[in-house]
Amino acid sequence: MRIDSTEIYEDLQRRLMTAAFKPGERLKPADLQGAYGCSANTVRDVLLRLSKVGLVDFEIQRGFRARATSPERRRDVAKFRILLETEGATQSIMNGGLEWEAELSAAHHKLRHVEQRMALGDNVEQEMSVWSDAERAFHETLISCCDSPLLRETYANIYVQFRQQMVSQKRDFGSNYFQAITREHQAIVDAALARDADACRKAIYDHLKRNL
Amino acid sequence: MRIDSTEIYEDLQRRLMTAAFKPGERLKPADLQGAYGCSANTVRDVLLRLSKVGLVDFEIQRGFRARATSPERRRDVAKFRILLETEGATQSIMNGGLEWEAELSAAHHKLRHVEQRMALGDNVEQEMSVWSDAERAFHETLISCCDSPLLRETYANIYVQFRQQMVSQKRDFGSNYFQAITREHQAIVDAALARDADACRKAIYDHLKRNL
DNA sequence: AATCTCAAAAATTTTGAAATTTCTTGAAAT
């Protein structure tokens, strides 16, 4: 039986985004090989591709590491995300049409549904990945009509790096954490649908500033 | 004798940045292997790393290509570069000290020297790579005191992609092409040293707007 | 003429092992 490297890629990506590896932990192809039943070089190949996204650090002649986390890096990622998302949203507001509004409404509706369940606080851990997917879909829809493929692609990379930084950060998802998040998402979608770029930029900033 | 892949990396990078490959041309490890006297896998490895920078397109199961060029992509790269460089320069102006001013002056001095020779138009082609290096050094120094490693790294990638788009574009380096460029660089450095962030942003925009 | 099938050719991916480099360990010297 032959191995499909896309499965390895996706599994490693998921593990990196859920802090299954300690930040900065070495990722040795020879070790991971066993778990996936493939050769070490196949793992190496996958890790090189993951380093493109920024989830993995690669240094020539000294291998791979799960990306390190630190307050500085967290701030850096958050700051960069704000730059990209405010610009992308501004352009989307200019370019997007009715179809975009509909898609954004849909994505926001789903996200709010998930967040209302999260706010109950029953099994936050388990629903986290569902929420994460919904959140990503919402934010990517927000900037989807920005006419720069480069910005959208970079944003996608930054988003996963942002999440990687978040998951390895101890936080209390106290009762009103998701309620606050929900209000912030509401402010973003309201401003976007009202075509108020300035308000939208401010809402994005307010949403992310806690990470600065 | 064993091959050092960093040499292959650098040679391929140079060739990609000087349009030695046609835009969109397939880059087959098995073909390039011979020229470098290494195995096809080593070339594959290098191409994967180059795809991280954006010089090479990689699609799973269908190999590598020199990045395609088009007016749309050129505009996209230019627009993104403006976004990053204006932001980076603004932060540098805030954070940079005397040391930064000195480095920027030095980089600008060298660049101007090269450009004055280029303006004579004797052997533009040969001096192009010298100019390119000086230009890159100047722009990277400009944003070097921005406190976001992520922005600086992304800018470095975008710069080489920008150059890749430029070189495959037919232009006349008419007598006053480099004179205009020189004036634009002067405006940028003047604004930066005067700590006038608004003027600097405008100067950067004016420098790059011809590519929009 | 256009579309479809399918075998041959070409290209990519994977493998397992060899070659090389980096890291570790512990004894000898300062």
Place this chain on the structure above:
DNA sequence: ATTTCAAGAAATTTCAAAATTTTTGAGATT
């Protein structure tokens, strides 16, 4: 006690060949 150095261990890189997938193109079918 600290530093230096060499030998061994461990990890990374490279190789060449095998396995797999994609592309090509000739011949058959509509």
